[in-house]
Amino acid sequence: MKLLKLVPDDTNIKFLKWRVPFFVVSILLIAASWALVMTKGLNYGVDFAGGLEVRATFTERTDAPVAQLREDIENLGYGSPVVQRFGEDNQVSIRVRLPDEVSADNEAAQEAANTVVEELQGNYPDFRLDGNDNVSGKVSGEFREDAVWALMAAMLAVALYIWIRFEWQFGVGGLFALFHDVSLTLGMFALFQIEFSLQIIAAILAIIGYSLNDTIVIYDRIRENLKKYRKMPLPELLDLSVNETLARTVMTSLTLLIALVPLLLFGPASLFGLTAGITLGIFVGTYSSVYMAGPLLVWMGVNSDSFIPQETVADKQEKKLRGEV
Amino acid sequence: MLEFPTWKKVMLWGIAILGVLAALPSIASLTNNDWPEQLPNPTVNLGLDLAGGSHILLEAERAQVASKRLEDMEEGVRNAMRRAEPRIRIGDVSSENGELSFLLDDAGDIDRARAAIEDLMAGTGPVREWDLQVVDGQRFVLTQTEAGLSNAVDAAMEGALRTIGIRVDELGTREPTILRQGDTRIVVQVPGLQDPEQLKELLGKTAQLEFKLVEREATAEEVSRGFVPGGEVLPYADREVYQGTGVVVQRLGGIDGETLTGAIQTFDQQTNEPVVSITFNPEGGRRFATLTTQYTGRQFAIILDGEVISAPRMLEPIQNGQSQISGSFTTESANELAIQLRSGALPVDLAVVEERTVGPDLGADSIKQGLLAMGIGTLLVMALMIVTYGRFGIYATVALVINVLMLLGIMAALGSTLTLPGIAGFVLTIGAAVDANVLINERIREERKRGRRVMAAVENGYIEASRAIYDANVTNFIAGVLLFQFGSGPIKGFAVVLVVGLFTSVFTAVPLTRMWVAGWLRKTRPTDLNI
Numbered sequence: 001m002k003l004l005k006l007v008p009d010d011t012n013i014k015f016l017k018w019r020v021p022f023f024v025v026s027i028l029l030i031a032a033s034w035a036l037v038m039t040k041g042l043n044y045g046v047d048f049a050g051g052l053e054v055r056a057t058f059t060e061r062t063d064a065p066v067a068q069l070r071e072d073i074e075n076l077g078y079g080s081p082v083v084q085r086f087g088e089d090n091q092v093s094i095r096v097r098l099p100d101e102v103s104a105d106n107e108a109a110q111e112a113a114n115t116v117v118e119e120l121q122g123n124y125p126d127f128r129l130d131g132n133d134n135v136s137g138k139v140s141g142e143f144r145e146d147a148v149w150a151l152m153a154a155m156l157a158v159a160l161y162i163w164i165r166f167e168w169q170f171g172v173g174g175l176f177a178l179f180h181d182v183s184l185t186l187g188m189f190a191l192f193q194i195e196f197s198l199q200i201i202a203a204i205l206a207i208i209g210y211s212l213n214d215t216i217v218i219y220d221r222i223r224e225n226l227k228k229y230r231k232m233p234l235p236e237l238l239d240l241s242v243n244e245t246l247a248r249t250v251m252t253s254l255t256l257l258i259a260l261v262p263l264l265l266f267g268p269a270s271l272f273g274l275t276a277g278i279t280l281g282i283f284v285g286t287y288s289s290v291y292m293a294g295p296l297l298v299w300m301g302v303n304s305d306s307f308i309p310q311e312t313v314a315d316k317q318e319k320k321l322r323g324e325v
Numbered sequence: 326m327l328e329f330p331t332w333k334k335v336m337l338w339g340i341a342i343l344g345v346l347a348a349l350p351s352i353a354s355l356t357n358n359d360w361p362e363q364l365p366n367p368t369v370n371l372g373l374d375l376a377g378g379s380h381i382l383l384e385a386e387r388a389q390v391a392s393k394r395l396e397d398m399e400e401g402v403r404n405a406m407r408r409a410e411p412r413i414r415i416g417d418v419s420s421e422n423g424e425l426s427f428l429l430d431d432a433g434d435i436d437r438a439r440a441a442i443e444d445l446m447a448g449t450g451p452v453r454e455w456d457l458q459v460v461d462g463q464r465f466v467l468t469q470t471e472a473g474l475s476n477a478v479d480a481a482m483e484g485a486l487r488t489i490g491i492r493v494d495e496l497g498t499r500e501p502t503i504l505r506q507g508d509t510r511i512v513v514q515v516p517g518l519q520d521p522e523q524l525k526e527l528l529g530k531t532a533q534l535e536f537k538l539v540e541r542e543a544t545a546e547e548v549s550r551g552f553v554p555g556g557e558v559l560p561y562a563d564r565e566v567y568q569g570t571g572v573v574v575q576r577l578g579g580i581d582g583e584t585l586t587g588a589i590q591t592f593d594q595q596t597n598e599p600v601v602s603i604t605f606n607p608e609g610g611r612r613f614a615t616l617t618t619q620y621t622g623r624q625f626a627i628i629l630d631g632e633v634i635s636a637p638r639m640l641e642p643i644q645n646g647q648s649q650i651s652g653s654f655t656t657e658s659a660n661e662l663a664i665q666l667r668s669g670a671l672p673v674d675l676a677v678v679e680e681r682t683v684g685p686d687l688g689a690d691s692i693k694q695g696l697l698a699m700g701i702g703t704l705l706v707m708a709l710m711i712v713t714y715g716r717f718g719i720y721a722t723v724a725l726v727i728n729v730l731m732l733l734g735i736m737a738a739l740g741s742t743l744t745l746p747g748i749a750g751f752v753l754t755i756g757a758a759v760d761a762n763v764l765i766n767e768r769i770r771e772e773r774k775r776g777r778r779v780m781a782a783v784e785n786g787y788i789e790a791s792r793a794i795y796d797a798n799v800t801n802f803i804a805g806v807l808l809f810q811f812g813s814g815p816i817k818g819f820a821v822v823l824v825v826g827l828f829t830s831v832f833t834a835v836p837l838t839r840m841w842v843a844g845w846l847r848k849t850r851p852t853d854l855n856i
Contacts, residue, residue, distance in 0.1 A: 003855060004712045009774065055687070106384075106676035110529070113680070114522065130687040136678040139382065150811035157807065158800040165796055202746055202808060202816045206753060206823065209804035213760065213797040220793040248767040252760045255709060259702035259756030263749060267698040268691040270374070274749050274819075 006254065007247040015242050016235040019295040026292055030180055033187025040190045045197035046133050048147070050140035051097040052113045053133045055270075057090055060126035064092040072123055078102065078112055087269030091130070094120075095195075103137040110134070147201045151182060154208050162212075166219055173296040174215050177288040181211045184284045185277060195273055203277030210256070210278075211285025214249060215293045221245050222297065234302065238294045253286050329840050337840055341727050344829070347734030355692065367737040371516075372744030374815050375692050377685030378516035379524055383675040385485065385509045390478045390673050391469060395420045398445065398455075398467060400577060402427065405441045413438050417464075425467040432463040442467075452476065478508060484672040486511060491668035492527045511675065521682045523661070531630050531674045532665035534582030534603075537574040538616070539624035539636050545570055562632035563653050572636055574626050580616065581670075584609025588666035590659040593651055599659040600651040603666060610646025618642040627652070629662070630674075695748035702752050703729070710759055714766045715855050720841050721762035724833040728758050731829040736821065744818030751822055758830035760797075762838060764790040770856050779854055783846065787839055794835065798827050 046053045058064050066083050069092065073081040078096050086093035096116060102108045113134045120127050135143075155178045163171030185204055189196050221241040229237060260282075263275045350366040353359065360366050373380050399420045406413040414430035415438075429438055439457070446455040446467070454473025458466045469477075482505055489511060493501045502514040515524060543558045548571040552558055560571040587604040605613055617625075617639045626636045627650050635652035654662070707725065710718040732754065736743065769786035777785065802824060809820035 003715050004709075006713070057686075106678060110525070110677055128686070129682075129684055131683040132680070133682075134677070134680040136676075138384075139679045146811050150807050154804045154807045157803045161800055161803060162796075198816055199746055201811070202819050205804050205808040205811075206819075209801035209823070210753075210757065212800045212804075213757070216797045216800065217764065217793045220796065224789075244771065245767075247770070248763050251713065251763045251767070252757075255706050255759050255763070256753070256756035258705040258709060259752050262701035262705070263695075263698040263752050265698075266694055266701065267749075268694045268745060270691065271695070271745055271749050274746055275752075278749075278753060 005247075006250050011243045011246055012239075013243060013246070014239055015290055016239050016295060016298070019235070019291070019298070022291045023295055026180060026288075029187070030183045033183045033190070036187050036190040040193070042186065042190055042196040043193040045195045046095060046097075046135045046140070047198040048140050048144050048196065049097050050103045050135050050137040051095065052109075052116060052135075053096075054094045054116060054120070055086055055130040055132065056092055056094070056120065057088070057128045057130055058092075058124060058126050059090070059128050061090055064090050065124075066092060069094060069120070072119060073116060076112075076115060076119060078116070091269070100137070106136055109136055143198060147198070150201065151204060151208075154205055155179065155182070158208065158212055162216070162219070166223060167302065169297055169300040169302045170219050172300060173293045174212060174219070176296055177215050177285075177293040178208055178211060180288045180292045181207055181281060181284045185281055188280055189277075194276065197273060199271075199274040200277050203274045203281065206278050207281030207285055211281060211288060213252075214286055214289035217248060218242060218245055218289055218293065222294075222302075226303070234298050238297065242290055242294060249286060249289070253282055256282050329843055334840060337836055340832070341731065341837060344731030344734045345727060347738050348730040348732075349734075351733050351737045352730075355696070367734075367740070369733060369737040370740065370742040371688075371692075372742045372747065372815055372818050373514060373516060373681070373688075374683050374745040375688045375743065376516045377683050377688040378514065379521040380679075380681040381513045381515075381521075381525065381528060381677055382506070382679035383485075383489075383511045383513065383528060384678045385478070385482065385673040385675050387474065387478055387509060390481050391423060391474055392420075393673070394469060394474070394477050395423065395425055398425050401445045402442055402467075403577070405445060406438070409437060409441050413441065423469060427465055429463040429465070435459065435463065438465065475508075478673075481672040482509065482511065484669075485675060488668050488671050489513060489528060489675075492664060493524070495664045495668070496524065496527070510678075517685060521680070525677060525680065526661060527664060529675065529677055530661075530665050531671045532582070532662070532668070533630050533670040534585065534666060535579050535626075535628040536581075536613070536616075537576075537579035537626050537628060538620055539626050540573045540575060543571040543573045547571070547573070559626065559628060559631060559633050562629065562634050572624075572626050572633055574628075580605075580609060580612050582666060583670070584612070585666055585669075588663045590656065590663045591649070593649070596651075598651060599654045599656045600649045601654070601659050601663045601666065602647065602649045605646040605648075607646070610644075613646065613648070614642060614644045691745050691748075695745065699748065699752050699755070703755055706755055706759060710762070714762075716845070717762070717766050717769070717838075717842070717856055720838045721759055721766070721834070723841075724762065724838050725755065725758055727837065728826075728829050728833040729755060731833065732822065732826050735825050735829065739825075741821045741825075742818050743822075744815040746815050746819035747822045750819045750826065754822060754826035754830060758826065758834060761790070761794045761831060761834035764794060765835075765838075766856060769854070773854055773856065779851055780846065782854070783842060787835070791835065794831065798831055802827055 064085065066085070070081060070083045073094065073096060078098055082095040084093050085091065094116070096112070098109055098112055102112055113132065117129060117132065121129070155175060158178070159171045159175035162174045182204055185207060189200065218241055221244055222238060225232070225237050225241050232240070257279065260275055260279050263271065264279060267275060347367055350360045350364075351369040354368050399418065402425065403418070406415050413434045415427045416430060417428040419426055429435060446457065452472040453470055454476060456468045456470055458468075460466055486503060486505055490503055493503060493513060493515065496515075498515045498517070500516060502512070504512045506512050513528060540556055543553070547553055547558050548560050550558070553573055556573045557576045558571055558573050584605050585603055586606045589602050591600055591602045592598065593600045621639055621642055624636045624638050626633045628634070634650060637651070650662070703725070707722040710721045712718070714721065729751065732751070765786050768790045769782050772782035772785045773779075805820050805824040805827065809817055809824065
C-alpha cells in the first residue's frame with residue numbers, strides 16, 4: 001500500500017529568510033489585537049460581566065421570535081438585552097446585563113432574573129426554559145481577576161519550565177510565542193465579538209498547552225541539531241530544524257483540526273465558543289512556533305555553546321593558574 | 326528494544342485491560358443500557374450541564390454576622406446586669422460601629438460589672454474574642470476581635486450548612502452536593518431538579534421567626550425611616566394588603582424561632598385558610614405562656630426575617646406551647662415556611678450570588694451531539710493515521726481507542742465528573758493523543774531515510790521522540806493544573822479530562838505501541854518498513 005505523505009521528503013523551505021517582515025507583521029498583529037481589545041472590547045458573557053442569561057426553546061414553532069423577545073425584555077426596564085439564536089432556529093439565548101445598581105444588590109438581581117423568566121413564560125406558552133445563568137457583579141469580578149491570574153501564571157510557569165529544560169533564550173522565545181497566541185486569540189474574539197466566557201479562558205489555557213507542544217518539538221530538534229552541526233549558521237540550522245519537523249507539525253495540526261471540526265459542526269451550541277477558540281489557537285499556535293519562537297532565538301544569540309558544558313569559575317581559575325589565559 | 330520481559334508485558338496489558346473494563350459501566354449508562362447489578366459499577370458522574378440541575382452559590386456577609394453578634398452581646402449584657410445581686414444599673418447603651426458601649430450608673434460597680442460579663446466575653450476556643458476597654462472609669466466599651474469574629478463566621482457557616490442540608494433534603498432530590506467554599510460561601514448543587522425557583526426560595530430565606538409585643542401601628546413615614554426612639558418599626562410582609570404600613574414593636578424581650586420544635590402546614594379550622602402550626606419546646610412554651618398571660622389582649626407581631634406576617638391579638642393565654650401562623654398564605658408558601666421553620670433559621674442571611682441551571686432536555690441533547698461529534702472525529706483521525714502510517718497507524722489507532730476508554734475508566738474510578746467542556750476535552754485529547762505516535766513515526770521515517778536498518782530506526786525513533794513527548798506533556802500538565810485551579814465546575818471537568826488524558830495518552834501511545842511494534846518486529850524480522 002502506498003502511504004500518504006502530506007509533506008514531501010526533504011523539504012527545504014527558507015522559513016527564516018522572511019523572518020524580519022513576518023516578525024514585523026506579527027508584532028503589528030499583536031498590537032492590532034490589543035488595540036481591538038481596548039477599543040472594541042470583548043463581548044463579555046454573564047461570567048465576566050455579571051447579569052443573567054436565559055436559554056430557551058420555543059417548542060411549538062420553527063423560528064424563535066427574536067425581535068419580539070428583545071422588545072418584551074426591553075419593556076421590563078433592565079436595559080436592552082442581547083438575543084441570539086442558539087443552536088436550532090427555535091432556540092435562543094437571551095443575555096441581559098443588569099444596570100449597576102441592580103446587579104450590586106443581590107436581592108434585586110435575583111428579582112430581575114425571576115421577572116425575566118416569568119415574563120417570558122407568561123407571554124409564550126411554548127417557552128421551554130433550557131437553562132439560566134445568573135452571576136452577581138461581585139462573582140463576575142472575581143472571575144475576571146482569576147482569569148487574568150490563571151493566564152499569566154500558566155504562561156510564566158511553562159516558560160520557566162522551558163528555561164530549565166533548555167536555555168533562557170528558549171524560555172523567552174516560548175513565552176513570546178505564547179503572548180502572541182493569547183493576544184491574537186483575544187483580538188479575534190474582540191473583532192468578531194464572539195461571546196467571551198469562562199470557556200474561552202479554558203480554550204486559551206488549552207491553546208497555551210498545545211501551542212507550546214509545537215514550540216517544544218521544534219526547540220527539541222534545534223537543540224539536537226545544535227549539538228550535531230556545530231558550525232552551521234543559526235538561521236540555516238533553524239530552517240533545517242523546522243523543515244525536519246514540518247511533517248509532524250502538519251500532521252498533528254491536521255489531526256487536531258479533523259477531531260475538532262465535527263465538534264464545531266455537530267456539537268452542542270454551548271460548546272461553540274470553546275471549540276472555536278481552540279481551533280483558532282491551533283492556527284496561531286502553529287504559526288507562532290515557526291515565526292515567533294524561531295527567529296527570536298537568532299536575535300538572542302543562541303549558539304551551540306548553549307548546550308556544551310560551560311566552563312565554570314573554578315575551571316577558569318585553574319586555567320589561569322596554569323597560565324593558559 | 327525488542328526485548329519485552331513477560332512481567333512487563335503482563336503489566337502493560339493488565340493496566341490497559343483494567344482501564345478499559347473500568348469504562349464499561351459508564352458506557353452502558355451513557356448509552357442508556359443496563360449494567361448487571363452484581364458487577365462493580367464505577368460510573369463517571371455527569372455534570373449539571375449534562376444531567377440537568379441547579380448550581381447555586383450562596384454568600385453571607387461578615388458584617389451581618391458581626392452586627393448580630395453585637396446584638397446578642399447587648400442582650401447578654403443587659404441580662405447579666407439585671408441578674409446581678411444587687412442589680413447593676415447601666416444606661417446609655419449603644420451598639421454601633423462594631424462596638425457595644427454602656428455607662429455604669431455607679432462607678433463603684435466596676436469590678437462587679439467586669440465579673441458579670443467575663444463569661445460572656447470568653448469564647449469557646451483559646452483565642453480572645455472580645456476586647457474590653459473602660460473609659461473614664463465608668464464607660465465600658467466592648468469590641469469584637471478579628472479572631473472572635475472569624476470564629477463566629479465559621480460557626481454561622483457551619484450552622485447554615487446544616488440548615489441548608491435539611492432544607493434540600495426536604496425537597497427529596499437525589500444526591501445533592503452541599504459544600505462550603507472559602508470563608509463565607511456555600512455551594513449547593515442539585516442534579517435533575519425540576520423547579521429551581523422553589524430551591525432558591527427555600528435556600529434564600531433566613532427564616533428567622535420572632536414574636537414581639539406590638540406597641541402601636543406605625544405610620545408609613547415611620548416605616549420608611551425604620552426606627553422610632555425606644556422601639557423598632559417593622560413593615561408588613563404583605564405590601565399589597567397593608568400599603569407599606571407597619572407596627573412599632575418592643576425591641577427586646579420577645580421569643581425567637583430557636584425554641585420551635587415543630588412546624589407543619591395545616592388549615593385553619595374556622596377560615597380553612599392555609600396556615601403553619603408551630604410547637605414550642607418546653608422552655609419556649611413557658612415563655613410564650615408567660616408573655617401571653619402578662620399581655621393578654623395585646624397584639625403580638627409574628628415576624629419573619631424582619632417583616633411582620635401578621636399581628637394577631639392574644640385573646641387568651643396560650644399554655645400548651647402550640648400556636649399557628651396565619652397570613653395570606655397559599656398552600657405552597659405555607660409548606661415552604663413550615664420546611665424553613667423545621668430546619669431552623671439560617672444563623673446568617675445568605676444571598677444567591679451565582680446561579681446556573683440547565684434543563685434536563687438540553688443536557689440530554691448535549692450528550693447526544695457531543696458523542697456524535699466525538700465519534701466522527703475519532704473515525705476521521707483513525708482514517709488519517711492509517712493512510713499515513715500503514716501498520717504503524719493501525720497500532721496508533723488501537724492505542725487511541727484504548728486511550729479513550731482508559732480515560733473514561735480512570736475518571737469513573739476516581740469518581741470525577743464529566744461535563745460538557747469535558748467532552749470537548751475528550752475530543753481534544755483524541756486529536757492530541759496521536760501526536761506522540763506522529764512524532765515517533767515521523768522520526769522512524771527520518772531514520773530510515775538516513776539509511777538506518779529497520780531495528781535501529783525503530784529504536785531510535787522511540788528514543789529520540791520520547792524527549793519531546795515528555796517535555797510537551799509536562800508543559801500541558803502545568804497548563805492543565807492551573808486550569809483546574811482556576812475553573813468553576815464545568816471548566817474543572819475540562820481540566821480533569823486534559824490532565825488524566827495526558828497520562829493515558831502517553832501510556833497508550835508510547836509503551837503500549839512499542840510493545841506491539843516490538844512483537845511484530847521480532848516475529849517477522851522485516852528488512853524494510855512501509856512507513
